[in-house]
Amino acid sequence: MKLLLSIQLIFLASFSYGQTKYEKDFNEFWTDVNNNYAYFDQQKIDWNKVREIYTPLVKQVTNNNDFIRFMETMLNEFHNGHISLNTNLNSSNKIIPSGQDMFVQKQNDRFFVKDLRKGFGADLSGIKIGDEVTFFNNEPIPEQIKKFLPKYTESHTKEMYEYALNMLFAGTHNVKRKITINRNGKQFYFFPDELQPQEERSLIETKILNKTTAYIKFNNSIGDLKVIAEFDNAVDEFINYKNIIIDLTETPSGGNTTIARCIMGRFISKTMPYQLHEADEKEFQTQRKWVEYVIPRKAEFKGNLFVIVGHWTGSMGEGIAIGFDGLERAKVIGTEMAKLLGAIEGFTMTETKIGFQIPTERLYHINGMPRENFKPKIPTQNIDETIKEMNKID
Known part of the structure; x- marks a missing residue:
């Protein structure tokens, strides 16, 4: 046994020498992801092929900035906003959905604005839902998106x-965006980064x-523990209303489960399950699976509850939405959410000390549906439609 261990150590030392x-x-990084990433099967990522592609490329890297750029390119292989580095450069792309202010989709080889983040640059600049985008920074779109597609x-x-x-249209930190729009046959130019x-x-x-309906909106704050007291005060103030609307459309950065459970705990009378977790134990070829619960806390709001979500409802915001749906305590209204994968864990590379985060647990609705596949019971196409549905509540 000692001889075998010595041989393995010699092999590893010789492999890394030079x-x-x-x-x-x-x-x-490749090994940490290989051993811990929770979504290879679901996304059908050929991780060995990724290593084959990027191994010769990393040999050309000679400084930290180039390595960050190299890693950012490789992270596109995951095509999901929940995988990121803990550092960036001025030239780095903004992270989606937190750095994104417009939601664009391809439709028959054309590109359309399907949704806008209210009160942010694209919206403030005058871009409208339904606009056709023809150029990004004066260049055709098809060639520019290739750098973000998996290799x-x-x-x-x-x-x-x-x-x-959406990575392309989020833009980089150091270049102000110019968006060319075709609207009713006329060409218009918009500069979202001029308006903050x-x-x-x-x-x-x-x-x-x-008279019957109160409204509570989280401003990307479900990661700040101070929000619990403010939320409690709001629920106490509205405790006798017929309806409460919880707005999660501006939660792109996610949050933590303590805040989520505190929020949901104000609307139930008994302990109930709200989310399923699953993680692989690859070394033993088995899995762990467990249920997370919500426990009642403080005075219960017993009226009708509505939760509105959108393309900027991310991570723990998504968890709260599927939680309320699983509790059968709220009607969820809105578009598909950010579809961020799983519960994340942080790692740090030994030599450069650069950190990264990847999802190491799969998350599910209490009925077994993957969180990223959840769709609201009252579906809408964009934030404008969501607001119209919200205003119907009486």
Whole structure:
């Protein structure tokens, strides 16, 4: 046994001898992902092919900035916004959905704005839902999205194109975007980065919509523990209303399960399951599966509950939506959500100390449906339709 271990250590030492620190970190990253990534089967990613493609490329890397760019390119193989580095460059692409302000889809080789993030650059600049986009930064779109498409396959899916398009239109940190729109046969130019959203926003917004309906919106704040007290105060204020609407359309950065359970706990009278978790134990060729529960807390709101979601409802926002649906406690209204995969875990590469996060657990609705496949019971196509549905509540 000791002899075998010694041989393995000699082999590993000889394998790494002569490698640059970037090659070592690339191999470490590949191995960490290979051992821990939870969605290879679902996404059908050929991870061995990825290693084959990128191994010769990493040999050309000579400095940290080039390595960051190299890693950012490789992360596109996952075509999902829940996989990212913990560092970036001025030239780096913005992360979706948190860095994204317009949702674009391909339709018969043309590209259309399907949704807008209200109050952000694209919306403020005058771009409209339904606009056809013809150029991005004066260049045709088809060639530009190729850099965001996975290289391990030539059969690109709708999800891959959607990811690539929205990465392109999110833009980079250092280049202001110019969007060319064809509207009713006329060409218009828009500059979303010239108009910035209001930076200081309260953790939540509340208002009374009518005599029977109150409204609570989270402003990308379900990762800030201070929001719990503010939310409790709002629910206490609206405890006798017929309806409460919880707006999760502006939660792209996700949050944490403590806040999620505190939110849901105000609307139930007994302990109930809200989400399923699943993780692989590859070493033993088995899986772990467990249920997460919500426990009642403080005074219960017993009226009607509505939850509105959208393309900027991400991660824990998605968890809250499927949780309320699984509890059969709320009607969920809106578009598909951000479809961010799983529960993430952080890792750090040894040589460069660059961190990254990947989903290591699969998440499901309590009925067994993958979280990323959830669709609201009252579906809409965009935020404008969602608002119309919301305003019907009486």
